[in-house]
Structure formats: structure tokens, C-alpha cells
Amino acid sequence: MKLDELYDRYGEKLYHYLTVKLASAEDAEDILQEVFLRLARYSIRWKFIRNEEPYVFHVARNEANRFLKRKHQNQINPENATALARVIHDSLVTDCPDPSDKESLSLALAHLPEEQREVIVLKFFEELTLKEIAAVCGLSLNTVASRYRYGLSKLKSLLEAKDD
Amino acid sequence: MTDPEKEMESYLSRFRRKVPPPGFKEQLIGRVEERRKLEQVITPTRWKIAVACLALIVIFLGANFFINRTEERYLSAFLDIKQATESGIVEEALPSVLADVPELAGLENSPEILKRRIREKAEPRKQKIEEYLNLLNIKEEYNGS
Numbered sequence: 418m419k420l421d422e423l424y425d426r427y428g429e430k431l432y433h434y435l436t437v438k439l440a441s442a443e444d445a446e447d448i449l450q451e452v453f454l455r456l457a458r459y460s461i462r463w464k465f466i467r468n469e470e471p472y473v474f475h476v477a478r479n480e481a482n483r484f485l486k487r488k489h490q491n492q493i494n495p496e497n498a499t500a501l502a503r504v505i506h507d508s509l510v511t512d513c514p515d516p517s518d519k520e521s522l523s524l525a526l527a528h529l530p531e532e533q534r535e536v537i538v539l540k541f542f543e544e545l546t547l548k549e550i551a552a553v554c555g556l557s558l559n560t561v562a563s564r565y566r567y568g569l570s571k572l573k574s575l576l577e578a579k580d581d
Numbered sequence: 582m583t584d585p586e587k588e589m590e591s592y593l594s595r596f597r598r599k600v601p602p603p604g605f606k607e608q609l610i611g612r613v614e615e616r617r618k619l620e621q622v623i624t625p626t627r628w629k630i631a632v633a634c635l636a637l638i639v640i641f642l643g644a645n646f647f648i649n650r651t652e653e654r655y656l657s658a659f660l661d662i663k664q665a666t667e668s669g670i671v672e673e674a675l676p677s678v679l680a681d682v683p684e685l686a687g688l689e690n691s692p693e694i695l696k697r698r699i700r701e702k703a704e705p706r707k708q709k710i711e712e713y714l715n716l717l718n719i720k721e722e723y724n725g726s
Contacts, residue, residue, distance in 0.1 A: 420610045420613055420614065421610060424606050424609065424610060428601075428606060428609070429598065429600060429601060430598070432601050432605075433598040433599070446605075446609070449609060450609060450612055450613055450616075453609065453610075453613045454613050454616055454617065457613065457617060458620075507599070508598060508599050509596045509597065509598060509599060510596070510597050510598075510599050511595055511596045511597070512595055513595055513596075518595075519596065522593075522596060537593070541590075541593045541594070541596070542596070542597070542598045543598070566586065569585070569586050569589045569590070570585065570586075570589075572589060573585055573588070573589050576592075
């Protein structure tokens with residue numbers, strides 16, 4: 418697959434996913450470059466891949482995890498949650514007339530546990546199905562479904578707490 | 582699916598990811614292409630050639646070592662020369678050296694003196710080998726090979 422085509426299909430989604438995962442647009446750009454390079458190197462494998470999208474996200478996820486491991490930063494610290502909230506805020510657009518909605522959602526997402534946030538971001542913003550998310554993360558469908566449910570409920574309680 | 586979940590899903594569906602800044606795609610693809618070109622300087626064929634050369638060098642060095650060792654053993658067996666290390670020779674020749682030079686009795690532990698004596702003793706053996714090799718050369722020259 419050509420790089421152009423690859424970008425048109427997955428580039429924007431990957432960039433957004435990596436931006437939230439790495440809590441930095443600059444790092445996301447660097448890692449996206451690595452991901453594209455890797456995918457270009459693996460071009461021979463494309464013929465044998467049935468579901469391209471989970472595969473592409475899986476490669477991106479592995480690359481991001483390697484990067485975080487190098488930086489000794491597997492989890493986002495609570496102190497960095499505000500910075501992450503800012504990054505999420507800048508990476509989203511909304512039709513809501515009230516701008517504080519986006520702010521509240523960003524803050525709530527930043528305070529979610531990483532594994533729940535990842536599932537929610539992949540489901541809502543990158544439009545993957547739960548089955549595809551399971552393939553991306555190398556988890557069972559049940560685990561992903563339960564992370565999704567717990568994530569939504571925690572997100573709801575965080576948003577309500579903010580409103581109070 | 583419970584109602585609170587549906588509620589949250591409809592809330593989240595009001596948000597979308599932002600499109601990357603203009604020129605982002607071209608910049609990204611440009612950088613990736615550049616790095617691809619750099620990577621292709623060492624093409625797979627060149628890698629194969631380099632690995633083959635390295636393997637040949639290793640095989641040559643291994644064969645050389647093996648041939649030398651075999652030749653050395655063959656010569657030693659032929660000329661009845663014991664394979665001996667320097668320290669082995671010292672231990673072997675120590676009593677005779679001390680008997681030859683009584684003054685050294687006090688200097689028994691001086692390895693430098695002993696080594697020198699022993700080297701002198703081993704010299705005829707070396708000469709014997711060299712003579713044999715010379716003979717071989719003469720024979721080859723005579724045969725014209």
C-alpha cells in the first residue's frame with residue numbers, strides 16, 4: 418500500500434490516538450512517522466492481513482508503548498493529568514454551544530485509568546468496534562467490554578462530580 | 582446496555598477528533614520517504630553480499646588455523662618433538678639445569694634466568710625443525726613443484 422493511501426485511510430485517526438496516548442502532539446508526530454516507516458517496511462505482509470485497521474492500530478500502539486518505555490513513563494502521572502487534559506481538549510472539536518463541555522470531558526478523560534481511556538478513545542474518536550479494539554490491545558472481547566463499561570460509568574461520575 | 586451508558590454514548594457522540602493542521606500529511610509523508618531512501622542505501626542485495634564476504638573471511642581464518650595446527654602436529658610427530666609450553670619446559674628441565682649450574686641453587690626461584698637457560702636448550706629443536714623445512718623446500722625446488 419502506498420503511503421498516501423495509508424495516510425488517507427488511517428493517518429488522522431492514528432495521529433489523534435497517539436496524541437492522546439502520548440499526551441503530546443509532537444511525540445505523536447514522531448511516533449506516527451515511525452509507524453508509517455514500519456508499515457512501509459512490512460509492505461509484504463499486507464497481502465496476508467485480513468483486518469487492516471486493527472493491525473495498523475496495533476503497530477501504532479506497540480510503537481507508542483516502546484516510546485513510553487524508553488521514557489520510563491508507562492502510565493500518565495496524576496500530576497500530568499492537567500497537561501493531558503489540555504492535549505485532549507486541543508485534539509477535539511464539538512458542536513456543543515457551551516465550551517465548558519469540552520473542557521469537562523477532557524479533564525474527565527484525563528482522570529480515567531489509562532486502559533479505560535484507551536478503549537473509550539478508540540471506540541468513540543477512532544470509531545473502532547469493541548472486537549477491533551480487542552485485536553488492537555491483544556485482549557479478550559470480554560475484558561475490552563468490561564473496560565468500556567467501567568470507563569463510561571467512571572466518566573459519568575467524573576462529569577457529574579465536576580458539575581456539582 | 583443500560584440507560585446511563587446510552588446517555589454517555591450520546592454525550593460522547595457530540596465530540597469528534599480535530600483534523601491535523603494543513604500540510605501535515607505532506608510533511609509526514611515527505612519525512613517518511615526521506616528516511617526510506619536513506620534506509621535503501623544498504624539494499625538487501627548489498628546486505629547479502631556483505632554477509633557472504635564476512636562468512637568467507639571467517640571460513641578462511643578457521644581453515645587457516647586448522648591447517649596450521651594439523652601441520653604443527655604432523656611435524657611434531659615426525660620429528661618426535663613434545664608439544665610444550667614455556668612453563669612446561671621450565672618444570673621439565675628444572676632439575677637438569679640446577680644440576681648443571683650449582684650456583685643457581687639459591688636463585689632457583691628466578692624464572693628469568695631459568696627461562697633463558699631453557700630457551701637455549703630448546704634452540705636445537707627449533708633448528709631441527711627449520712632444517713627439516715629447508716629440506717622440504719629444497720626437495721620441492723628439485724621436483725620443480
